[in-house]
Amino acid sequence: MWGIKLHHRAEISLSRQIFLSLKERILTGQMSQGEALPSTRELAKSLGVSRNTVCAAYDTLLTEGFLVSRQGAPTRVAQGLHIEHRQAFRTESLPTQRKKPLVWWDFKTGQPDLSHFPWQLWRQMLRQAAENLPADQLGYSGPKGYEPLCQEIARWLLRSRSMEVKAEDVFITAGATQALHLLTGLLYQEGQAFALESPSHPAIHTMAASKGYPLHWMPVDQQGADIGALTGKAISAVYVTPSHQFPLGGILPADRRAALIRLAVKNNFYIIEDDYDSEFRYSGSPVSPIYSMDCSQVVYVGTFSKTLFPALRLGFAVLPKALQAKWKHARTFTDVQNPILEQAALAEFLHKRKLDKHVRRMRQLYGEKRKLLLRSVKGAFGSSVHPWGDVSGLHLALQFPGREFGEQFVRDSRQAGIKAVPLARYCPSQTNHKDKLLLGYGHLSPGQILEGIKALRQLLEKTGLFSPA
């Protein structure tokens, strides 16, 4: 009847299959409005199923309003159900995407070395967290974050950066990205600019622009941002990476920090301090944050994506009191809170000082990779090429004086299987950083570093961007 085909042993029950078939016929107009349906007995017989099966299908169609029934009259198709040009589930596939060329040497930035992550230990922490978590923590527990984790982060900041912070000011986030997403939203004021470093991570520029801010770029030199560029501007927030400028690597000197704070207090704007990798400083202790100089106007943003692993999605913001209520509101209506389990596991990991140990180990490893990279660069390009920045982090900016890296280089390098981003991509169009390339090395093996630099040298020679002296 109506060509209904039933599949026994399918994932869907027989009555559900009958329901779907009838519904489909009604929506496509094959069964028209007012049309009477056969009795359940009749349909059951024709399909070779029990009457109960058909009754269940009819009941669902009645409940959802596809059918109407009146006492004593046959069940009929309801009014107004036909949809023209209906687009239901289609099985045809989309055209397959164009294949991207393979990347053999991938100097992308912000990638920690995951092969050395203490996965065994982390699993242990997860297990303990899962076993010890009280049942009420499975419910909604609020937008601030798991309180023991806030406390452990405050202690970690003291141990790792001599930074004094109260747990009550620590707000857990889904990575630094979420903190910046929330902050660019919270701090928006009509007509007031968002100031950021040129160059800086493209995400911050994208986020601020999408919120509607006019952008105000601060030029960056070897030491970091030029704070003087802010004088006399109407600004609602300034984004800086003072401990290790991304991507040029400078440490913002104390006098510029003090000038920034004085300006923020005077003009009542907030400083967003993104401390994305200062754990990995290979000489001396981590640089102390602006937050420690003055905490009234500073939001300090930290992440565990680099020290642990990116797919953990855990970061935090240390917030001035004046922003906390607004933040809680915004977070509640963004995604409510972080998942609980990773928070509890990280609290335990910090409590047992496992992060301290892991960071010490990785610092040594990354430091060795950095030395190797610098040696390879020197070997390949001699002393005509200058590395920028402090001895820290997971990436390096390389200056090739007199050269320019543009879109042609990007195409050529893609063809050669090399990913190395021209620094100018992270700047507005007017910039004096067109002579620099950005090389992330944290995730690369020693062999990949050696081979990659060799390949880069070949490419640059071939494309006329480097000629041996």
Place this chain on the structure above:
Amino acid sequence: MWGIKLHHRAEISLSRQIFLSLKERILTGQMSQGEALPSTRELAKSLGVSRNTVCAAYDTLLTEGFLVSRQGAPTRVAQGLHIEHRQAFRTESLPTQRKKPLVWWDFKTGQPDLSHFPWQLWRQMLRQAAENLPADQLGYSGPKGYEPLCQEIARWLLRSRSMEVKAEDVFITAGATQALHLLTGLLYQEGQAFALESPSHPAIHTMAASKGYPLHWMPVDQQGADIGALTGKAISAVYVTPSHQFPLGGILPADRRAALIRLAVKNNFYIIEDDYDSEFRYSGSPVSPIYSMDCSQVVYVGTFSKTLFPALRLGFAVLPKALQAKWKHARTFTDVQNPILEQAALAEFLHKRKLDKHVRRMRQLYGEKRKLLLRSVKGAFGSSVHPWGDVSGLHLALQFPGREFGEQFVRDSRQAGIKAVPLARYCPSQTNHKDKLLLGYGHLSPGQILEGIKALRQLLEKTGLFSPA
């Protein structure tokens, strides 16, 4: 010297303590710019520490620009560091918050019963997920979500709702809240309204209003939203809960669904279909979604907060192709992606059909609670009080004809230790739902339900909102 006090065995090293003390004195102006520092030997002697310890502190101060040194001259304090009215870390506490009165009977909505969650089994899934996860999944894996989970969700939708969906259209989110946060952002068009049900969950209203939409309310009757209210309006998105209207409980009839789709196609707006709890239908099968009638204009939003637990923060959206690129961009700059571990554990949980079993079990449990609640209500208020909605979900709307629940009731109920929200709170000011109360019962024990209804009856009698016939 300078009153520096060192603490042995503190969490911070001695050189770090010296660094902090000197920095503090420089910032507060106790040491003024240009002032010469004692030699490292001299300071080491006066503090009783090794000279290396002092050298390390001086090095950090030099690196960060607090000190300057010139060959042969003494090390001096740098220029421009003094910050007036500086606000550093303070130890005094904020005034403690006013204590909220205790809630004894909490009829809040959207709370699953966590005491019956198969925690043991979930831990096992987590362990397996942690053991089997390939290392590259610890890095950034993109904004769409863990692919095996997308596939399992497509299969789950087919099993649980006869809903045909392709895994490639499933996008994982941090709960339904995040899906709605992203969608209200993506679908915004200047001057076009956001349409929603009156009443509806306050979060959706807050989100849409914060994005700048004019709001357009659709009145809701026993069956759901009045789609006719949309005719002739400039609309960019319509939010509906067709399977179980929140909070009134109606099932949107097929003819209204068809009318909604016709309107969406004609006027080119999107329908956001929030299916927040249709698993818990206590009679017949779950209501089939609008998405199954026509998928071109419908975004289907689902969550595991009710079927598993809220602190899992996992939900999803099934997106039309036209929205997918924009969504990926928005998600990337919101929080990049979900944490990986829970995604992998849930994929396994679904693959092994454990959710099917858990939902079956909970459906029975919630169904019994619902019956008990209805019996208690009838016992306490007789037949003058009408429960609204379909036999499903974790909450109930109760109508007290001729009565009005306003802010005075909220204050009175708070004093009495009862939380039961007047439904009018979820509507714009003009509404005919002022005679209804909302009772969430999913999380309550049978004893709490019985006691809670008894307490509610006492309160209503005392405040004149109910008088026995």
